Amino acid sequence: MNEGNDHFTSVPGGDYGLPRKASGGISGDYDNDGWIDLFMPIAWTDFGTQTNALLRGLGDRTFGVVTDCVIATDTVGGRGTNAAAWGDWDGDGDVDLVVCNMEDGAFFYRNDGHGQFTRLTTILDQMGTIIHAYWGDYDNDGLLDLAVTYWDGTYHTGLLGTRTGTRTTGSSST
16 A cells, blocks of 8 residues: 555455456546445456456455446456456546457446446447457547457457547558
8 A cells, every 4th residue: 555655555455255367457436435446357267257346445445346236247258358447438427447358349338326337339349359448538629539459350459439439440460
């Protein structure tokens, strides 16, 4: 933990009862309570299908496992989830989530603002396997855009305009 004086202190992790291999988590405050929350993507799934994990920051240096939202119940199979990105896609003040799965496509979750999410069908579903996703305001219009790399037989880069579904495909290679 950052002590604020150029020093970090080790904090015990804890056992959250999550029998999975995490491939690298991302942090964000999905419930806007001022505490960091964690999305933990599952790596290779040796056990058929599993779920990714969403951990809610409790404000006391611990996390609670979220079990009652679609992020925690959607299953991922095969090679698991390789990347995810938080971003306020719809501009409503809470972060939404893009989850990039190796074999199950991309899952796009809109934050409904009360600790719940809705999985949306988006243009990402037509792009093959999304490898990585990055949020940023690429055209300086004040709205987040989503840049992705994806595979549909060859590697591509793509840029999706926020809220419009506009798709621009960039370079590819084999």
